[in-house]
Amino acid sequence: VSSVVIVGGGVAGVATAAALRAGGFDGAVAVVEESELPYDRPPLSKAYLAGDKPLTALALRPPAWYEEQGVELLTGTRATGLWPAESRVELSSGRVLSADRVVLAVGGHAARPGIPGLDSPLVHVLRDRDQADALREALLPGARLLVVGGGLIGAEVASTACGLGVAVTLVDPLAIPLEAVVGPEAGEWLHGLHAQRGVTTRRALLGRLTERGSELVATIGDEAVVFDMALLAVGLSPECSLARSIGLEVAQGVVVDTGQVTSNPAVLSVGDSTRRRLGVGLEPRAEHWEAAQLDGARAAATILGATAPVPTAPWFWSDRHGVHVEAVGHMPAARERAMRGRPGEGPFSVWGVRDGRLVAAVSIDDPNAVRAARRMIDRGVVVSAAALADPGTDLRGLLRG
Ligand SMILES: Cc1cc2nc3c(=O)[nH]c(=O)nc-3n(C[C@H](O)[C@H](O)[C@H](O)COP(=O)(O)OP(=O)(O)OC[C@H]3O[C@@H](n4cnc5c(N)ncnc54)[C@H](O)[C@@H]3O)c2cc1C
Secondary structure, rough: OOOOEOOOOOOOHHHHHHHHHHOOOEEEEEEEEEOOOOOOOOHHHHHHHHHOOOHHHHOOOOOHHHHOOOOOEOOOOOOEEEEHOOOEEEOOOOOEOOOOEEEEEOOOEEEEOOOOOOOOOEEEOOOOHHHHHHHHHHHHOOOOHHHHHHHHHHHHHHHHHHHHHEEEEEEEOOOOOOOOHHHHHHHHHHHHHHHOOOOEEEEEOOOEEEEEOOOOEEOOOOOEEOEEEEEEOOEEEOOHHHHHHHHEOOOOOOOOOOOOOOOOOEEEEEEEEEEEEEOOOOOOOOHHHHHHHHHHHHHHHHHHOOOOOOOOOEEEEEEEEEEEEEEEEOHHHEEEEEEOOOOOOOOOEEEEHHHHHHEEEEEEHHHHHHHHHHHHHHHHHHOOOHHHHHOOOOHHHHHHH
């Protein structure tokens, strides 16, 4: 392999370029990104949206890094056509790049379900920086914001907006929106924080949105409620158009094997747009920052013919109302759960066990707990829910086995 074109300059694409160079790849590497200097997305719902983090602090790497690494960065340019059999990638600028391997790192868009009225300019979504800027401009003290969806991004925006003096209502049909990810105990406590901090929460499905002058009328249950704007945060729609254009296997994400290779051996795919095949099934899309970065490392290892990085339990973080959440593993797989600490009385964590092994953990303001949990999951340490729930149990002792 003497040339690699990475389409998309998000965390997955830039991680792929970095891992190729770190692994000694000395061929041509280009990153094609349709927006500007590759930037990080997590602050878009947190410090950047709050106005506490400047634009320059969003950069994934300083501009000089690309030159130092010999990575050609083509910003403001879209990849518009792929011809893997001819090792060619066509760009919106008209330029054609030569590529023995193409890495799709194209992310996705905010999902738009079929709710009537979503095309109003008063309805925001949040996936990129321009959208964050538009939302930030509208989040004026006293403004009325409807957040549709109580998942990670909806909850973070509700919290940030609340901090800016905005009157926030959050609707979600689920009693505990994050239950499937963090379990009922942490999920309930986290969702309950909204009400404690002044966010109105409604367990309901949004019926429709109707623009009335500069206002937005939302049908929530049987009620019509007036807002100044809405944020739609109901999930991700993966970007699969390039993959489809060359007939790659797509199933709500570009399907890859454990080395990130798609159904065409010259094309790899990484990050939020990707779904990994595992045995006979497909994993759900990960949609978290670290997972995207690890995909990049795996893709680079495949291209280099090197050993893939050792798999590790999936991890993510989130912040809301001044509380730091971390989670690792797969909580729905747990058959028993143990709590360390108590919700509302400082840091606490919930540990999910199945058949004598830890399968997941979530922590509130206690990242060390999740760090220890990750090691236990990765090493397959034998544990019991009773031992984990016992405040006298030393986690380091459990790790030593
Ligand atoms: C508001 C927000 C907050 C988040 N907070 C957290 C968090 O707290 N914790 C966490 O773990 N994760 C968080 N995430 C998730 C995390 O940011 C994503 O998992 C990560 O950005 C995925 O990286 P990616 O490279 O796959 O995709 P992206 O970051 O979406 O990057 C894809 C890039 O490809 C470009 N592109 C697409 N098509 C083309 C084309 N044809 N030509 C050229 N360029 C193209 C796009 O412009 C885009 O820049 C958050 C996400 C958002 C949106």
